[in-house]
Amino acid sequence: MATKHLVLDPDVHEQLKARKRETGLTVKQIGNSALWAFLQLSSREQAALQLLIETGRITHEDYNQALLQAASEIQFRTPSIRDLGRLAPDRTVRSLAAGSWDGRELSRGPNGGWQIIEAWARDSRRELTPLHGYTGVQAYGVLLEGKMRLDCDGKITVLSAPQLLSFPPGHTCASAPLTRKTRILMVFIPAVWDHDGPESHPASCP
Numbered sequence: 001m002a003t004k005h006l007v008l009d010p011d012v013h014e015q016l017k018a019r020k021r022e023t024g025l026t027v028k029q030i031g032n033s034a035l036w037a038f039l040q041l042s043s044r045e046q047a048a049l050q051l052l053i054e055t056g057r058i059t060h061e062d063y064n065q066a067l068l069q070a071a072s073e074i075q076f077r078t079p080s081i082r083d084l085g086r087l088a089p090d091r092t093v094r095s096l097a098a099g100s101w102d103g104r105e106l107s108r109g110p111n112g113g114w115q116i117i118e119a120w121a122r123d124s125r126r127e128l129t130p131l132h133g134y135t136g137v138q139a140y141g142v143l144l145e146g147k148m149r150l151d152c153d154g155k156i157t158v159l160s161a162p163q164l165l166s167f168p169p170g171h172t173c174a175s176a177p178l179t180r181k182t183r184i185l186m187v188f189i190p191a192v193w194d195h196d197g198p199e200s201h202p203a204s205c206p
Contacts (some may be wrong), residue, residue: 009128097122099129099176108191116193119184121146121177128174134167138189141165146182150175 016027051131096119125179128151143163150165151155152173159165161182167173 046105056171082110086169092200099127099174101124101129101175101177105193106185112191113189115188115193117187117188121180123180126176126178128176131172131174133172134169136169139165139167140184140187141167141184144183144185146177146179148175148177148184188192 011027016030019030020026020027038205049174081116095105100121100123101119102122103117106116106118108115118187126149131151143159143165144159147158147160150159150173152167158178165184
């Protein structure tokens with residue numbers, strides 16, 4: 001049987017290498033230790049939660065409220081979708097360069113009331129965008145071609161075209177195109193990128 005390996009993001013590899021230098025352990029040892037710790041912690045948390053509910057110390061409503069509060073705190077610390085248009089210094093703020101996505105603004109409403117952005121796969125590396133939040137903005141999408149991975153609020157989903165998407169305010173997500181033909185159209189209310197800076201050389205669609 002062939003050995004299967006996890007495919008990690010480049011920044012995760014850098015963190016593992018840094019830990020290797022600090023501890024003297026191998027990357028495999030560090031990675032396995034971190035994964036086991038996470039899996040065991042998750043199991044203990046679920047068991048403890050079930051016990052608390054069964055004994056009446058907390059209710060499902062208490063737990064759901066705690067989840068909402070935790071999501072709000074994570075959202076507060078997470079970059080906004082507005083920041084993704086500024087990741088590449090050689091692009092205008094009206095262009096997107098995040099993970100394996102490229103994109104551009106197609107249209108916008110008066111005074112930035114809404115904005116339509118097209119995005120497509122830049123390469124075949126399937127790199128996720130940075131985790132980002134949808135604070136103060138309604139976002140809707142249509143996956144026109146291909147497939148994409150969507151990590152939203154800790155849940156991983158693989159979507160195939162044609163597919164409608166909706167991102168109400170408060171969600172925290174990351175995404176990646178899974179095929180070179182992947183293409184998506186997004187509508188943001190209000191606009192998420194402003195018009196500061198030069199308007200020269202926006203990303204061109206392949």
